[in-house]
Amino acid sequence: MKRTKKKAFREFIAQKGLKSTRQRDIILDAFLSSDRHMSIEELYLKLRAKHPNIGYATVYRTLKLFAESGIAREIQFGDGQTRYEHVAEGEHHDHLVCTHCGTIIEFENETIEKLQDEVAQSHDFIIETHKLELYGICGKCRK
Amino acid sequence: MKRTKKKAFREFIAQKGLKSTRQRDIILDAFLSSDRHMSIEELYLKLRAKHPNIGYATVYRTLKLFAESGIAREIQFGDGQTRYEHVAEGEHHDHLVCTHCGTIIEFENETIEKLQDEVAQSHDFIIETHKLELYGICGKCRK
DNA sequence: GACAGAAATGAAAGTGATTTTCATAAACAA
DNA sequence: TTGTTTATGAAAATCACTTTCATTTCTGTC
Numbered sequence: 001m002k003r004t005k006k007k008a009f010r011e012f013i014a015q016k017g018l019k020s021t022r023q024r025d026i027i028l029d030a031f032l033s034s035d036r037h038m039s040i041e042e043l044y045l046k047l048r049a050k051h052p053n054i055g056y057a058t059v060y061r062t063l064k065l066f067a068e069s070g071i072a073r074e075i076q077f078g079d080g081q082t083r084y085e086h087v088a089e090g091e092h093h094d095h096l097v098c099t100h101c102g103t104i105i106e107f108e109n110e111t112i113e114k115l116q117d118e119v120a121q122s123h124d125f126i127i128e129t130h131k132l133e134l135y136g137i138c139g140k141c142r143k
Numbered sequence: 144m145k146r147t148k149k150k151a152f153r154e155f156i157a158q159k160g161l162k163s164t165r166q167r168d169i170i171l172d173a174f175l176s177s178d179r180h181m182s183i184e185e186l187y188l189k190l191r192a193k194h195p196n197i198g199y200a201t202v203y204r205t206l207k208l209f210a211e212s213g214i215a216r217e218i219q220f221g222d223g224q225t226r227y228e229h230v231a232e233g234e235h236h237d238h239l240v241c242t243h244c245g246t247i248i249e250f251e252n253e254t255i256e257k258l259q260d261e262v263a264q265s266h267d268f269i270i271e272t273h274k275l276e277l278y279g280i281c282g283k284c285r286k
Numbered sequence: 287g288a289c290a291g292a293a294a295t296g297a298a299a300g301t302g303a304t305t306t307t308c309a310t311a312a313a314c315a316a
Numbered sequence: 317t318t319g320t321t322t323a324t325g326a327a328a329a330t331c332a333c334t335t336t337c338a339t340t341t342c343t344g345t346c
Contacts, residue, residue, distance in 0.1 A: 287346105288345100288346085289344105289345080289346080290343105290344095290345085290346105291342100291343095291344095291345105292341100292342085292343085292344105293340100293341080293342075293343100294339100294340080294341065294342085295338105295339080295340070295341080296337105296338100296339090296340095297336105297337095297338100298335105298336085298337095299334100299335085299336075299337100300333105300334080300335070300336085301332100301333085301334070301335085302331100302332100302333095302334100303330100303331090303332100304329105304330080304331085305328105305329080305330065305331090306327105306328085306329065306330080307326105307327085307328075307329080308325105308326095308327095308328100309324105309325100309326100310323105310324085310325090311322105311323080311324070311325095312321100312322085312323070312324085313320100313321085313322075313323085314319105314320090314321085314322095315318100315319090315320085315321100316317105316318085316319090316320105
């Protein structure tokens with residue numbers, strides 16, 4: 001999987017006529033070996049430990065590139081920070097967010113997706129993407 | 144409906160020991176007679192036409208008050224602008240957003256809501272709120 | 287109606303998270 | 317190796333709020 005994404009990104013770079021750089025490799029490795037929902041800030045701080053000379057702007061631009069290439073996706077949970085999550089080929093999932101501890105759980109539900117398509121159809125829409133987030137309190141935090 | 148909301152807001156103001164001001168009345172009228180999804184900026188510009196002396200901060204603060212009072216709700220469509228939508232008592236709905244022309248259509252779907260609860264339950268979550276947005280192209284824009 | 291005290295307002299400054307600019311450094315093709 | 321193009325890092329600029337603060341308004345009282 002990790003291999004696949006590295007390859008996918010390399011191909012994207014090549015096909016766009018962009019350049020392969022040391023920084024992009026480092027950031028890609030850091031991203032791939034990270035939590036599934038990293039903000040720019042989080043990734044930047046993680047990188048600074050080993051590579052204090054990488055700039056914030058580079059992390060920012062590279063993460064955008066990941067999203068463009070299709071190996072990552074931007075998500076917002078309303079806390080004012082843009083996060084990037086890994087995208088698995090052809091897979092889509094939604095999120096359960098604990099408003100108390102911030103834990104994020106991913107889930108998939110075929111039936112919901114199907115119903116969404118029906119709703120869209122009935123309004124003459126063709127869906128490109130969707131966002132479904134359930135905010136609440138997780139079991140741990142309730143105790 | 145408009146009457147009800149005005150009354151609801153007046154009651155909120157009174158009960159909180161806040162003051163009834165000319166600006167709040169003006170902003171409330173403008174909000175109630177607007178599109179269902181206004182950003183602060185949009186409402187501010189609309190107001191400036193007739194009331195050039197009302198400040199942005201006042202619009203911002205008043206919209207927050209509307210949300211607190213329950214007659215409005217904050218929503219985000221990922222374009223970086225916070226919008227406020229009218230809230231009808233006890234009603235909840237989700238959105239279809241045309242990524243081409245920006246049209247926003249509201250819809251409700253009982254079955255989806257029920258399935259969401261099931262998902263939450265299976266992860267030991269208790270849902271407080273949720274956000275479901277379907278992004279796509281509307282019929283008009285496809286032509 | 288005049289007042290005191292509490293709130294609200296508007297202009298401007300401050301914030302936080304990006305986003306862009308620009309001089310310099312690295313890639314890549316020839 | 318060189319010329320050309322793209323990327324990088326530091327710093328400045330943006331954007332969409334948010335807060336501050338000197339003034340104005342409200343509102344219950346006298």
